[in-house]
Amino acid sequence: MNLTELREEVCRANLDLVGHGLVTLTWGNVSGINDDRDLVVIKPSGVGYDRMTPEQMVVVDLDGKVVEGELRPSSDTPTHVLLYRRFEGVGGVTHTHSRCATTFAQARMELPCFGTTHADHFFGPVPLTRPLSQRETETAYEANTGEVIVERFAEIDPVSMPAVLVAGHGPFAFGHSAGDSVVNAVALEAVAEMALGTIALRRDAPRLESYVLQKHYDRKHGAGAYYGQK
Amino acid sequence: MNLTELREEVCRANLDLVGHGLVTLTWGNVSGINDDRDLVVIKPSGVGYDRMTPEQMVVVDLDGKVVEGELRPSSDTPTHVLLYRRFEGVGGVTHTHSRCATTFAQARMELPCFGTTHADHFFGPVPLTRPLSQRETETAYEANTGEVIVERFAEIDPVSMPAVLVAGHGPFAFGHSAGDSVVNAVALEAVAEMALGTIALRRDAPRLESYVLQKHYDRKHGAGAYYGQK
Amino acid sequence: MNLTELREEVCRANLDLVGHGLVTLTWGNVSGINDDRDLVVIKPSGVGYDRMTPEQMVVVDLDGKVVEGELRPSSDTPTHVLLYRRFEGVGGVTHTHSRCATTFAQARMELPCFGTTHADHFFGPVPLTRPLSQRETETAYEANTGEVIVERFAEIDPVSMPAVLVAGHGPFAFGHSAGDSVVNAVALEAVAEMALGTIALRRDAPRLESYVLQKHYDRKHGAGAYYGQK
Amino acid sequence: MNLTELREEVCRANLDLVGHGLVTLTWGNVSGINDDRDLVVIKPSGVGYDRMTPEQMVVVDLDGKVVEGELRPSSDTPTHVLLYRRFEGVGGVTHTHSRCATTFAQARMELPCFGTTHADHFFGPVPLTRPLSQRETETAYEANTGEVIVERFAEIDPVSMPAVLVAGHGPFAFGHSAGDSVVNAVALEAVAEMALGTIALRRDAPRLESYVLQKHYDRKHGAGAYYGQK
Numbered sequence: 009m010n011l012t013e014l015r016e017e018v019c020r021a022n023l024d025l026v027g028h029g030l031v032t033l034t035w036g037n038v039s040g041i042n043d044d045r046d047l048v049v050i051k052p053s054g055v056g057y058d059r060m061t062p063e064q065m066v067v068v069d070l071d072g073k074v075v076e077g078e079l080r081p082s083s084d085t086p087t088h089v090l091l092y093r094r095f096e097g098v099g100g101v102t103h104t105h106s107r108c109a110t111t112f113a114q115a116r117m118e119l120p121c122f123g124t125t126h127a128d129h130f131f132g133p134v135p136l137t138r139p140l141s142q143r144e145t146e147t148a149y150e151a152n153t154g155e156v157i158v159e160r161f162a163e164i165d166p167v168s169m170p171a172v173l174v175a176g177h178g179p180f181a182f183g184h185s186a187g188d189s190v191v192n193a194v195a196l197e198a199v200a201e202m203a204l205g206t207i208a209l210r211r212d213a214p215r216l217e218s219y220v221l222q223k224h225y226d227r228k229h230g231a232g233a234y235y236g237q238k
Numbered sequence: 239m240n241l242t243e244l245r246e247e248v249c250r251a252n253l254d255l256v257g258h259g260l261v262t263l264t265w266g267n268v269s270g271i272n273d274d275r276d277l278v279v280i281k282p283s284g285v286g287y288d289r290m291t292p293e294q295m296v297v298v299d300l301d302g303k304v305v306e307g308e309l310r311p312s313s314d315t316p317t318h319v320l321l322y323r324r325f326e327g328v329g330g331v332t333h334t335h336s337r338c339a340t341t342f343a344q345a346r347m348e349l350p351c352f353g354t355t356h357a358d359h360f361f362g363p364v365p366l367t368r369p370l371s372q373r374e375t376e377t378a379y380e381a382n383t384g385e386v387i388v389e390r391f392a393e394i395d396p397v398s399m400p401a402v403l404v405a406g407h408g409p410f411a412f413g414h415s416a417g418d419s420v421v422n423a424v425a426l427e428a429v430a431e432m433a434l435g436t437i438a439l440r441r442d443a444p445r446l447e448s449y450v451l452q453k454h455y456d457r458k459h460g461a462g463a464y465y466g467q468k
Numbered sequence: 469m470n471l472t473e474l475r476e477e478v479c480r481a482n483l484d485l486v487g488h489g490l491v492t493l494t495w496g497n498v499s500g501i502n503d504d505r506d507l508v509v510i511k512p513s514g515v516g517y518d519r520m521t522p523e524q525m526v527v528v529d530l531d532g533k534v535v536e537g538e539l540r541p542s543s544d545t546p547t548h549v550l551l552y553r554r555f556e557g558v559g560g561v562t563h564t565h566s567r568c569a570t571t572f573a574q575a576r577m578e579l580p581c582f583g584t585t586h587a588d589h590f591f592g593p594v595p596l597t598r599p600l601s602q603r604e605t606e607t608a609y610e611a612n613t614g615e616v617i618v619e620r621f622a623e624i625d626p627v628s629m630p631a632v633l634v635a636g637h638g639p640f641a642f643g644h645s646a647g648d649s650v651v652n653a654v655a656l657e658a659v660a661e662m663a664l665g666t667i668a669l670r671r672d673a674p675r676l677e678s679y680v681l682q683k684h685y686d687r688k689h690g691a692g693a694y695y696g697q698k
Numbered sequence: 699m700n701l702t703e704l705r706e707e708v709c710r711a712n713l714d715l716v717g718h719g720l721v722t723l724t725w726g727n728v729s730g731i732n733d734d735r736d737l738v739v740i741k742p743s744g745v746g747y748d749r750m751t752p753e754q755m756v757v758v759d760l761d762g763k764v765v766e767g768e769l770r771p772s773s774d775t776p777t778h779v780l781l782y783r784r785f786e787g788v789g790g791v792t793h794t795h796s797r798c799a800t801t802f803a804q805a806r807m808e809l810p811c812f813g814t815t816h817a818d819h820f821f822g823p824v825p826l827t828r829p830l831s832q833r834e835t836e837t838a839y840e841a842n843t844g845e846v847i848v849e850r851f852a853e854i855d856p857v858s859m860p861a862v863l864v865a866g867h868g869p870f871a872f873g874h875s876a877g878d879s880v881v882n883a884v885a886l887e888a889v890a891e892m893a894l895g896t897i898a899l900r901r902d903a904p905r906l907e908s909y910v911l912q913k914h915y916d917r918k919h920g921a922g923a924y925y926g927q928k
Contacts, residue, residue: 032888033881034926035815054926083917083925105815107888111895114812115903122344124407125265125335142909149913176906177814191263198262198337204895205341205434213345216406219372223379227313235313236264236284352574354637355495355565421493428492428567435571435664443575446636449602453609457543465543466494466514582804584867585725585795651723658722658797665801665894673805676866679832683839687773695773696724696744 011047011076014040014186015062018049021186025102026057028194036104037082040186041092046070048089049186052079083150090154091182097167100186102193108200109171109179109193112136116175119199121216122206127224128235129195131168133215135160139175153177168225171196241277241306244270244416245292248279251416255332256287258424266334267312270416271322276300278319279416282309313380320384321412327397330416332423338430339401339409339423342366346405349429351446352436357454358465359425361398363445365390369405383407398455401426471507471536474500474646475522478509481646485562486517488654496564497542500646501552506530508549509646512539543610550614551642557627560646562653568660569631569639569653572596576635579659581676582666587684588695589655591628593675595620599635613637628685631656701737701766704730704876705752708739711876715792716747718884726794727772730876731782736760738779739876742769773840780844781872787857790876792883798890799861799869799883802826806865809889811906812896817914818925819885821858823905825850829865843867858915861886 009017021038025031034057039050049065066077070093072085082088088101104110112119112134119134121127137156144152157172157180170182170192181196183189206213228235239247251268255261264287269280279295296307300323302315312318318331334340342349342364349364351357367386374382387402387410400412400422411426413419436443458465469477481498485491494517499510509525526537530553532545542548548561564570572579572594579594581587597616604612617632617640630642630652641656643649666673688695699707711728715721724747729740739755756767760783762775772778778791794800802809802824809824811817827846834842847862847870860872860882871886873879896903918925 033884052927080924080927105888107892108895110813110815111892111899114892114896115899117899122406123340125340139907140910142907145907145909145913149917176812176904176910194263198335202337202341202344204899205338206344208438208898209341209345209347209434214406217369217372217375219375220370220406223375227379234310237282237310352636353570355570424493428565432567432571432574435568436574438668439571439575439577439664444636447599447602447605449605450600450636453605457609464540467512467540582866583800585800654723658795662797662801662804665798666804668898669801669805669807669894674866677829677832677835679835680830680866683835687839694770697742697770 009043011042011049011067012062014042014049015065015067018051018065018186019060019062021100021102021190022051022060023057024187024190025104025193028190030104030106030193030197031057032105036102037084038100038102038186038190039082039088040100045092047075048092050081050085050088052077053082055079084153086148086150087154087157087180090151091157091180094154094158095161095166095182097165097184098182100183100189102181102183102186102189103178104181104193104197105178106193106197106200108204109173109196111204112200113173113175113178119173119196119203121221122203122213123199123216124220124224125195125202126199127216127221128228129192129199130171131221131225134171134173134196135164135169136173137175168229239273241272241279241297242292244272244279245295245297248281248295248416249290249292251330251332251420252281252290253287254417254420255334255423258420260334260336260423260427261287262335266332267314268330268332268416268420269312269318270330275322277305278322280311280315280318282307283312285309314383316378316380317384317387317410320381321387321410324384324388325391325396325412327395327414328412330413330419332411332413332416332419333408334411334423334427335408336423336427336430338434339403339426341434342430343403343405343408349403349426349433351451352433352443353429353446354450354454355425355432356429357446357451358458359422359429360401361451361455364401364403364426365394365399366403367405398459469503471502471509471527472522474502474509475525475527478511478525478646479520479522481560481562481650482511482520483517484647484650485564485653488650490564490566490653490657491517492565496562497544498560498562498646498650499542499548500560505552507535508552510541510545510548512537513542515539544613546608546610547614547617547640550611551617551640554614554618555621555626555642557625557644558642560643560649562641562643562646562649563638564641564653564657565638566653566657566660568664569633569656571664572660573633573638574636579633579656579663581681582663582673583659583676584680584684585655585662586659587676587681588688589652589659590631591681591685594631594633594656595624595629596633597635628689699733701732701739701757702752704732704739705755705757708741708755708876709750709752711790711792711880712741712750713747714877714880715794715883718880720794720796720883720887721747722795726792727774728790728792728876728880729772729778730790735782737765738782740771740775740778742767743772745769774843776838776840777844777847777870780841781847781870784844784848785851785856785872787855787874788872790873790879792871792873792876792879793868794871794883794887795868796883796887796890798894799863799886801894802890803863803868804866809863809886809893811911812893812903813889813906814910814914815885815892816889817906817911818918819882819889820861821911821915824861824863824886825854825859826863827865858919
């Protein structure tokens with residue numbers, strides 16, 4: 009995939025995010041990295057979705073410096089590029105303030121795995137970061153947001169756990185491509201909504217049996233996966 | 239109804255499911271059985287709804303073996319065919335991960351009958367299956383999902399109770415046709431949403447009087463039914 | 469307004485109900501009465517909204533007997549005609565199973581007046597009927613549904629309180645015309661949704677001050693009303 | 699911006715409010731003030747949004763007296779003009795009965811700052827007014843609604859806190875223009891919805907760290923703001 013194609017994919021992924029109802033105003037951004045993993049294409053900052061074009065997408069290097077594009081990149085760019093530097097298997101990143109996932113981030117609770125919908129996408133509870141310290145907030149805030157995510161993933165693989173909740177902020181979802189990270193952001197919001205309801209019905213709702221978690225994850229993502237088309 | 243017509247009906251039923259807002263991403267599948275009850279038409283696995291055609295529907299026999307079609311059938315096919323083998327009166331099956339019905343399945347609670355909306359479609363509380371054992375999960379998982387449903391219906395008639403909640407998973411709805419099973423899936427989600435609210439308002443909300451349950455069910459489905467057109 | 473015009477208004481009112489998102493499947497019906505108060509136009513039973521025409525509307529007399537129309541009238545017709553017989557000021561009736569209003573009916577709670585949105589439409593808490601007895605349910609169920617509403621309004625004026633919750637069933641809304649009863653059904657659902665949230669936030673949320681209730685109701689419906697255009 | 703342009707902006711802002719899903723029936727109104735701060739353009743009272751035109755917007759002076767326009771201005775006009783008289787930095791005002799913000803107003807709770815979505819728009823908890831007294835309600839009700847807002851803002855800057863909840867009533871949002879006040883009304887509803895969920899998950903959910911509140915507010919609104927395009 010060349011850079012022109014990547015611009016098109018990232019633009020389409022940003023518009024898909026809107027189509028799935030995950031965006032209010034201009035909150036939300038999707039990026040993708042090229043095959044050489046040295047250039048990232050990302051949504052411009054604070055631009056309306058109604059006339060977004062591939063040409064408006066901004067190309068930055070892995071330090072977040074603009075390489076191509078007239079517009080400022082998303083203010084969350086330093087978080088995105090840091091994730092690409094540290095997470096080798098990740099080819100796309102989506103950040104949203106989607107209602108239910110953000111609600112868990114605000115309550116500072118990880119998202120428990122209550123069912124197979126969750127297990128189809130996330131191999132276990134979706135982790136919550138620690139809050140940033142005052143110093144981390146006042147200097148290089150967005151890069152440090154990436155740092156607390158990476159810190160939380162010390163023993164977690166972002167490929168089998170393609171989402172995280174940043175405490176007091178909201179979700180980031182990952183994927184092997186920009187489009188795939190949007191799919192995971194959509195799945196995250198759906199399972200967060202159902203987890204909110206599950207907890208409302210029953211504070212002590214049981215977590216999904218670990219063998220069902222394993223089964224559902226494997227049938228979709230494992231070596232012998234048989235979900236979807238070949 | 240010949241097989242071509244059944245493909246059309248099943249395709250339309252799958253699209254209706256989307257129209258009723260019960261589908262996120264590609265989660266959800268509808269099937270229907272032919273009059274001879276030896277061939278089942280079902281949605282292909284993991285295919286987008288935006289360009290779904292009757293030709294893409296997959297025809298399988300009652301062992302789930304593909305008889306016609308280029309695509310893989312839904313990964314839930316073994317559940318569907320088992321239900322057709324065991325439930326004589328059932329001509330259509332719909333599986334969704336619709337938000338509120340799945341929430342009850344995750345909380346591992348049956349869906350109580352709180353009102354006449356429920357009684358118009360389901361003759362009593364919508365049952366919850368037991369969880370699958372580790373062995374049932376690791377081997378023939380989808381067929382065993384059907385087995386726990388059938389086990390739960392030992393003393394329940396799937397015609398007067400056209401839905402079930404699979405513990406930790408989500409709902410299956412039945413009907414005399416593919417389209418009718420979609421109607422029941424839509425009704426199930428609506429009454430699940432209202433039951434969530436009813437319980438939130440009042441943990442001890444009274445169940446619907448049994449004579450009202452009987453009356454509403456009968457006026458729509460009984461011998462002297464007078465709801466709808468002749 | 470002649471009968472042709474009334475058919476058109478009732479048809480449009482039924483479609484507006486759908487446009488406002490208050491209808492699932494075919495649940496919901498609107499009727500209107502003519503100026504002579506001897507003929508009622510009502511939606512046919514169980515007919516889809518996608519191709520509804522004024523010609524399909526059914527004309528019945530005040531006993532619910534079909535006077536004009538090829539289709540069966542709504543199965544709730546006996547409730548509608550009884551309300552017209554007993555409530556002089558009512559020119560239109562809307563019945564729905566809208567989610568939040570029905571939730572209160574299922575929890576068997578009246579809908580408290582928590583704010584001015586409520587006060588703009590309903591002069592006090594929206595009343596709840598008693599449940600029907602077994603005998604009232606088994607014989608003339610729909611007419612008796614009307615009777616328990618009328619019984620509940622012994623000391624309430626349906627003009628200043630144009631809605632009621634039937635226990636274990638759902639809401640009926642009234643108005644001076646079919647269209648006006650739809651407006652009240654929409655307002656009822658909105659205030660029911662906000663009341664659900666208000667109670668979730670605070671079980672002991674205070675009722676709106678009675679002088680604010682009076683003020684809001686009067687500025688919209690009183691002698692010196694100054695809301696809207698002359 | 700001349701008065702014709704202001705009419706267009708205010709009309710568009712009212713329609714945007716509908717587009718963002720914040721309006722039920724005709725509940726909601728947006729106004730804007732001219733550069734000389736002596737004329738206010740506001741939505742007419744109780745008029746449908748489906749055929750709203752700039753010509754229908756009403757021009758009033760700072761006493762609320764109609765200067766131009768055939769229609770009655772919004773019944774909330776006295777509140778709007780009082781806010782313009784007292785809040786120098788405010789160029790646009792939006793009033794809605796949006797579901798979640800109104801829910802907090804009805805529960806008579808200020809809206810706590812639980813996350814960065816909130817901090818991006820509102821510098822601290824969104825304040826709640828006191829209820830109006832009986833005398834304030836019976837005479838000059840709408841102007842007094844403005845008075846209790848101004849009273850509540852004695853030590854709050856409406857530029858950094860562009861919203862308020864009127865007890866038992868609903869939200870007003872402010873902005874440097876009509877369009878900007880709509881953006882703040884949309885943000886308010888989103889954060890209110892997430893706050894409802896946050897409290898449901900955890901009654902004791904922690905408030906956002908004050909240094910994160912400061913950071914988010916500053917990066918969007920401070921001297922060194924770097925959100926959006928230059």
